[in-house]
Amino acid sequence: MTDGDDSAKSDDFTPLVVVISGPSGVGKDVLIEGMAGRGLDYHFTVTATTRAPRPGEEEGINHHFLSVDEFERAIRDDELLEWARVYGNYYGVPKQQVRDALSQGKHVIIRVDLQGALRIKELAPEALMIFIHPPNMEVLRERLERRGVNSEADIATRLDSAATEIEQSVAFDRQVVNREGKLESAVEEVIEIVYKESHRVPPRMVKI
Numbered sequence: 001m002t003d004g005d006d007s008a009k010s011d012d013f014t015p016l017v018v019v020i021s022g023p024s025g026v027g028k029d030v031l032i033e034g035m036a037g038r039g040l041d042y043h044f045t046v047t048a049t050t051r052a053p054r055p056g057e058e059e060g061i062n063h064h065f066l067s068v069d070e071f072e073r074a075i076r077d078d079e080l081l082e083w084a085r086v087y088g089n090y091y092g093v094p095k096q097q098v099r100d101a102l103s104q105g106k107h108v109i110i111r112v113d114l115q116g117a118l119r120i121k122e123l124a125p126e127a128l129m130i131f132i133h134p135p136n137m138e139v140l141r142e143r144l145e146r147r148g149v150n151s152e153a154d155i156a157t158r159l160d161s162a163a164t165e166i167e168q169s170v171a172f173d174r175q176v177v178n179r180e181g182k183l184e185s186a187v188e189e190v191i192e193i194v195y196k197e198s199h200r201v202p203p204r205m206v207k208i
Helices: 026-037 068-076 095-103 112-124 137-147 152-171 182-197
Strands: 017-021 043-046 080-086 089-094 107-111 130-135 175-176
Touching: 017 026, 017 089, 017 112, 026 043, 026 107, 026 182, 043 095, 068 080, 068 089, 080 095, 089 095, 089 112, 095 107, 112 130, 112 152, 112 175, 130 152, 137 152, 175 182
Parallel strands: 017 107, 017 130, 043 107, 130 175
Antiparallel strands: 080 089
């Protein structure tokens, strides 16, 4: 069962902040795209970043692509729920998106790296934390290689980081494995987790 009809009900569910994280190359973006394709009444946050767009990425859809000066202004003005510098680039989640969506009774889906996820957990302990795992490290390497945007040295760095991140996944509420050829199963599992947690008693009341 999913909560696709929750918006039509009265007060029988609690809008959640759902934090999805996992190692680089694990498939977080395609998993979230799969969720978005279900027509559920979720709000998918658009992360701000200073990295250059990858082929096929669009401004305002995949990310808000900012200059370093623009991003640092947002930091000074306290406009970001969390932010971090990862692999030489800034990433951050705008606060106002989250507040607006929660006020409209929508679940907020935030896709961030491990640093960002742990920071949100500090600021909003009732956020639902979901960690996405690869089936194994060899599959993760193959996925990074298929992307074709990382050098061998960069892949090695990301694999080392992935091992550390997986060790820290115990800080998350739920764990989901994104298996090869089983993306839809992972999407269904995440949606089911969100549904159950949004009906939990006592509820997860998130304040941003």
